[in-house]
Amino acid sequence: MIKNINGLHHVTSMAGDALENNVFFTNTLGLRRVKKTVNFDSPDTYHLYYGDEVGTPGSVMTYFPFANMAKGRRGTGEVGTTEFAVPKGALDFWKERLGNYGVTGLKDTTFLGENRLQFDGPDGDGFALVEADAQGRTPWTGTDVPKYAGILGFHGARLMLRDAAATGELLGFMGYQKDETDGSVTRYRMENGNGADTIDLEELPSARPAGQGAGSVHHIAFAVDDRAAQLEVRKLLMDTGYQVTPVIDRDYFWAIYFRTPGGILFEVATNEPGFNRDEDTRHLGEALKLPHRYEPLRPQIEALLPEIPA
Ligand code: ZN
Numbered sequence: 001m002i003k004n005i006n007g008l009h010h011v012t013s014m015a016g017d018a019l020e021n022n023v024f025f026t027n028t029l030g031l032r033r034v035k036k037t038v039n040f041d042s043p044d045t046y047h048l049y050y051g052d053e054v055g056t057p058g059s060v061m062t063y064f065p066f067a068n069m070a071k072g073r074r075g076t077g078e079v080g081t082t083e084f085a086v087p088k089g090a091l092d093f094w095k096e097r098l099g100n101y102g103v104t105g106l107k108d109t110t111f112l113g114e115n116r117l118q119f120d121g122p123d124g125d126g127f128a129l130v131e132a133d134a135q136g137r138t139p140w141t142g143t144d145v146p147k148y149a150g151i152l153g154f155h156g157a158r159l160m161l162r163d164a165a166a167t168g169e170l171l172g173f174m175g176y177q178k179d180e181t182d183g184s185v186t187r188y189r190m191e192n193g194n195g196a197d198t199i200d201l202e203e204l205p206s207a208r209p210a211g212q213g214a215g216s217v218h219h220i221a222f223a224v225d226d227r228a229a230q231l232e233v234r235k236l237l238m239d240t241g242y243q244v245t246p247v248i249d250r251d252y253f254w255a256i257y258f259r260t261p262g263g264i265l266f267e268v269a270t271n272e273p274g275f276n277r278d279e280d281t282r283h284l285g286e287a288l289k290l291p292h293r294y295e296p297l298r299p300q301i302e303a304l305l306p307e308i309p310a
Contacts, residue, residue, distance in 0.1 A: 002174050002236050007193030008154050009223035009253070009269040010049075010060035011082050014072070016123050016214040018046050018065035022308050024122045025050040025061065028101045029084075030145030033285035034275045035252065036308065039064050043294045044304040052140050052153060054284065055252075055275035057223040058196035059137070059153030064218065067306075071123055072213030076204050077263030079217035080160035081118070082125070085132040085195065090149035091117050094129050097145075111200070112180055112187060123215030130155040135195040156198030157220055158185070159264060160210070164201040166261035171199055173240065174222065194223060209263070219257065221267035227254055233268050251291055252277065286310040 015021040025031045025048075034055035039045040045066060051059040061082070074080065086094065091108075098106055098119055105120035115131045132155050139150025161167055164186065172178065176188035176199060184204065190197040210216065224230045230247065234256050237244050244258045253269040260266050278289055288305070290298060 001172075002233050004224050004229040004232060005175050005190065005193075005268070006223045006225070006271075007058050007190045008157065008196035009057040009221040009267070009271070010051075010062050011079065011154065011157065011220050012062045012064070012218045012267075013082075013121075013125060014069060014123075014212070014214050014216055014218055015063045015065040016069055016071070017067065018048070018306050018308060020122050021063050021065050022048060025063075026143070028098070028103065030140065030143035030150060031061065032140040032142060034060070035279075035285050035289060036287065037251070037289045037291070038294065038301060038305070040250065040291055043290070043297065043301050046305060046308070048308075049252075049275065049285070051275075052138065052151075053142075054281055056137070056153065056194075057253075057269070057271045058194040059151075061154075066214065069214040072216030073208075073211035074124075074126070074160075075208045075210035076160050076162045078160060078210040078212070079157050079220055079264060080126050080202060081128050081158040081200075082217065083116075083128045083130050083155040083157060083198075085134075085137070085152040085155035086129045086150070087134055087148060087152065088131045091115055091129060091131055093146070093149040111185065112182055121215060123213075125215040125217075126158075128155075128158075132195075137195050152195065154196035156196060156200065157217075158200040158202055159262065160202050160204055160207070161262040162203075162205055162207065162209070164203040164262070167264075168201055170260055171201075173236075196223075219265035219267050221255070221269040223271055224268055225271050227270055227272070230254060230256060230268055230270050251289075 031050040035049035107118040137152040179187035
């Protein structure tokens, strides 16, 4: 069994308009943009990262905005809801704020005793704010969202699956403990994780499969401390029969990817080196950062990308 995963690292989704995406996550939700770079496989597209002050693993929501992408169709085989943790008592603030900002899909719910506020992202992305213990995490304070309500990082994610059994088994192998079931949803929890500790599996046997597009999660990444731990995880997954990519350098972390039985793409990413490896923490996310191989093409790349304010 794998012992060195510490919860989520980041969640990566696709968006339509880059500017709208940037405004939603920085202004409406009050996250910090911690990196402005490009899709390493398609450098005419941004890769935008939002999180806490330094982009602590477990807080990082990332986006590939494709200007003319059609919206995704929700269904099974995808991450249905990405959940952010907020301090206890913060949901009244958020209900009013998101309402004032015209955010759609607002809905109060509870799950396993936790208060949740569901809402839609700019492309219909499925999100929820969940009241949770801070576990030592602090929100980004360079925003008008007050500290008592600020987003602490991820709480977890809810996966929508036609059949949850094989994914449940995989999560157990990855070190998650099976927790309670409520209706069609079963919770898996990482003990002593980084705070982004829960994965909920929602089983929907008769729902149609998702179609990926703007507002869909592209992949979900789990955190390991370093490259040695990542190689260990890679070997254990491959010994169990998973097809895992080689280690890929993403400049701010190293990544491996594998497709899960339910169809969702999982990544395992290192906590090292982090987002301040090439920028001062005070100015994180302001300048366009390019991987070395694209640096000679900077003028052409900049000309293709819509301008996003610092
Ligand atoms: Zn990723």
